Amino acid sequence: MCGFCGFTGDIADRENIIIGMMNKIIHRGPDSAGTHSDEDVTMGFRRLSIIGLEDGSQPMYNEDGSIVICFNGEIYNYQPIKEMLIEKGHVFKSHADTEVLIHLYEEKGEEMLNDLRGMFAFAIYDMKNKKLFAARDFFGIKPFYYGVFNNHMLFGSEIKSFLAFPDFKKEVNTVALENYLTFQYSVLDETFFKGVYKLKPGHYLVYKDGKIDIKRYFQPKFEPEKAGLQDTIKKIEDVMLDSVKTHKISDVEVGSFLSSGVDSSFVAATFKGDKTFTVGFDYEKYNEIGYAEKLSEKVGIDNYSKIISTDEYWDSLGKIQYHMDEPLADPSAVALYFVSKLASKHVKVALSGEGADEFFGGYNIYREPMDLQITRLIPKPLRKGIAAIMKALPFRFKGKNYLIRASMDLEDRFIGNAKMFSEKERERILKNPTGKYNHKEITKPYYDFTKGQDDVTRMQFIDLNLWMVGDILLKADKMSMANSLEVRVPFLDKEVFEVARHVQPDYRVNREATKYAFRMAAKDYLPEEVASKKKLGFPVPTRVWLKDEKYYNIVKTAFQSEAAQKYFNTDKIVKYLDDHKNGKADNSRKVWTIYMFLVWYNQFFGNEEKEAC
Template sequence: MCGFTGFTGNLSNREEIIEKMMDRIIHRGPDSSGIHSDENVTLGFRRLSIIGLENGSQPMYNEDKSVVIVFNGEIYNYEKIKEELIQKGHIFKSEADTEVLVHLYEEKGMDMLKHIRGMFAFVIYDMNKKELFAVRDFFGIKPFYYSNVNGNLIFGSEIKSFLEYPHFKKEVNPVALENYLSFQYSVLEETFFKGVYKLMPGHYLKYKDGKVDITRYFEPEFNPQQIKLQEAIKAVDNTLQDSIKMHKVSDVEVGSFLSSGVDSSYVAATFKGDKTFTVGFDYDNYNEIDYAKDLSEKIGIENFNKTITTQEYWDTIPKVQYHMDEPLADPSAIALYFVSNLASKHVKVALSGEGADEFFGGYNIYKEPFDISFITVLPKPIRKALAKIVKLIPFSFKGKNLFIRASKDVEERFIGNANMFSKEERESILKSPTGKYDTTDITKPLYEKVKHLDDVTKMQYIDLNLWLVGDILLKADKMSMANSLEVRVPFLDKEVFKVASKIPSDYRVNKQATKYIFRMASKEYLPEMVSTKKKLGFPVPIRVWLKEDKFYNKVKDAFSSNVAKKYFNTDKIIAYLDNHKQGKGDFSRKIWTIYMFLVWHNEFFEEA
């Protein structure tokens, strides 16, 4: 696990430039560094040593140094591939998985991607072809950004490295801001930095003669099959156990994150390691430490834990938004920073439970089709009429929102796990709304691909392509690497998805539970109270904090600032804050979304 950055073109002071770019991402690889530089491409690498400790430094080359690579990630089946390549005559000089990619490229070209299993972003430069080849993994676990500056391609693991490149002009992308207000994360390919793009999951990029060509090489597809429940449980358990075993391949100790959820509990109970890591808050009902200690004791693993104080949390927000590169309004990101920091004091690698919800149907919102089924049996015109009547009722009551949401098809009501501001709301608060995208403009192409599937599977597909990439994996990578820790996600494996994609919808989500098949598979390893526990997410008390004078005033100062006035109608956003404090509604997530943008903006655009 590492970080890289680089650029094409023959700049006169290219080694000095790449050193500065590498220094920006030193947290991703504090163990060592390396540079390749010629008249066509300059590559910089920062290393966190995990595999091939003695001889795994990068950039790395093939035998005649005509192919060079920088690589961030892990290839879990590298030993098997290496044996096959040796039999074909390739000569290896290291024990690192990186070198496997170099020789596999020589042997297979672009077809190499069919053979690897892992998480990865890498750049290969072929000196004979004068062609650059960049890849992002199947599900977007590892990041890759790129931009064209004066005809040269710049690229890297983090956008902040671009800030040291000559002539790179940092400018806020207003279209990214507008859509962020609805999704709570940067959802578009173009990032918050105008002209900087993400390479999307399952894609590779070719750069030659000044032209960028992007190709999709992998696309996750749900294809439910008829299968007996017990057979499905066995298939899920077998593939999960195999993946966890593969994800433990390392030359250093591997630990595991542990919350109160079934995902991380399953990993902790089965990964056969010695250490788990947990954080909680100094508030009742926002602390999972007692649970984690109890489970760790039951399964015979040492638990390391930390209670995050309220002041620590708030003090760390600017650092988190800096490391995130783009604003993220998920309050749990700060907690993930702390648990990564805790783990980094004991291990270099930690397993985590991301991906199980998207693969197996774990989010509580996935039960909505069952909850509103008594309404959706009615014709749509009647549903819409009922919703209009319900909206006229001046007070809230249980089920009011269900009637309103049931008036819409899933394609209209669901954009992912977060849906902060409606189009009308964001146009109201923004000083200069662009109106370029409605949220459904972004989700529509995805819904088209799964229009033949049930509503639950449609929702999973949206989250798999948007929420997982833009929120869950972004914070997992950036918060762990901010602490020089490698986080591995064994559920997000292409072999696991092969099994998950075939599971019938009612084995994933039904009236009994979300993630039903996963919970059934976990019963062999976990106490009943854990395997059946309702998903909570990571509880963070922002709703409580924003009613306290200290933090209300802190946010109000930000909402009244010159930066806020540049982007927002400040009277509108302060009204959200005041109404929340006065108990007129829970507007905490809307407030947080705006505040995180302002903090991020301060880190990148208001530097002294």
């Protein structure tokens, strides 16, 4: 919907400073701009008009001008909330959902958040109480960053807006780098920019008298309940159809992304829109366009597609990492950038399938507890002994990794959908390792919260809180907004989660399929082969490219650069690259993780900051 930025406290030339900050995020809202500035707080807003086209400009105020808000997102149940507030005497001046938030805050204060159904990040300044109140939605669909610099609290939708603030100190957080190398995304609360933090999903922040107080208002929790399969399928079907319908509320046309997976296919088949959008690569095994065209034809909607050439992909990497704000080593982010760019030529809003895997148990790795079940008959000391022998063997063979993982407890082997470098590996490649943190220190609070539950539920909870927020939703927001497109995610809905959290484990993952009950619900809307299709993700041929002389040399140059020498033992990282090229090991994901950091670093800390947007 938009982007916002702001800072507290008085400063010389504050009106021009906020305009400079807003210009850094103009891609988030090219339709209009607005500011509020006084000696206590200054706010800037860039608008992408979706709801309340004529009267939804921000910052927006209450009746007496004592409360001001900047809001990014959509409140899907704003109409019934508005009716309730009108009955209580509140007077509305617009048709926008933003104004509902102002009056709901007047009515309920910080207790307002659980009334909402939607995706949101907002900042409200209460002038009478001299208080800034900010919140992020239940699952982290919309971003919110903050930090205190020279007694000014900065806040906004993107970190890059902070760069235009005169007292902002731009410095790499090396602890973030160290943990990124393990997780492939920025996993800590403190970002890659030292002193800048992410507000966690389901949390709100109050800034008053120079102090920040952060509290949780929503805690997702899986509580499986025994139920009949058909009843479960019916509940999933009903809540998903309602959510897709609700996510179409808009004053502009809504389209849908479409890959070959069951998630986006279900959304595309049920959203009753006119346009779907698909991208593929110029490699046969990495192209889903043919499938998307067939499904679109079957359900009677138009499909728009684009082939991403290899050179296009590589040429876009700098821009991708700039828009991401923090390095992300997920190769599919580029595909999301290009499908967003394609969709933005036709619509302002697109639906997408993020969240289905975390809610309903879709990732293939969730089958591992079943696959390892037989090994639990072997005493643990013996399993560990076998694993030690396997690790000592210098060659690879089928089953080696299986035997190693069989010796490990869930907390040791699963940190989420990606695990790149172990602590020992990153200690070897980093020039100045800090030792912070062991991955178990990061996952421990989530494993502790789910103690006593089945392994699949615990894995889903890890992904819901870490992987989904740090990777899936980061790229969904940043890649779509880079193209002035709003992406909505019907699976990541409060009402959908209320159904999903009660689904029993064997209806999520079993011998037949992952996401089992959801696939059954989708069968009435999709061809059998689609509803039953194995989870693929968005395939990207990075392992092929990194063996090609042209792209190998591009990465090798980066691995020997001044930036690489600052942070890495370059001989060690070049060896990862060479071993991959020579077929000694598939190091493509590890190589990509390092390379994406260096691309990101060049954008923000190169000789001069790149203006990629």
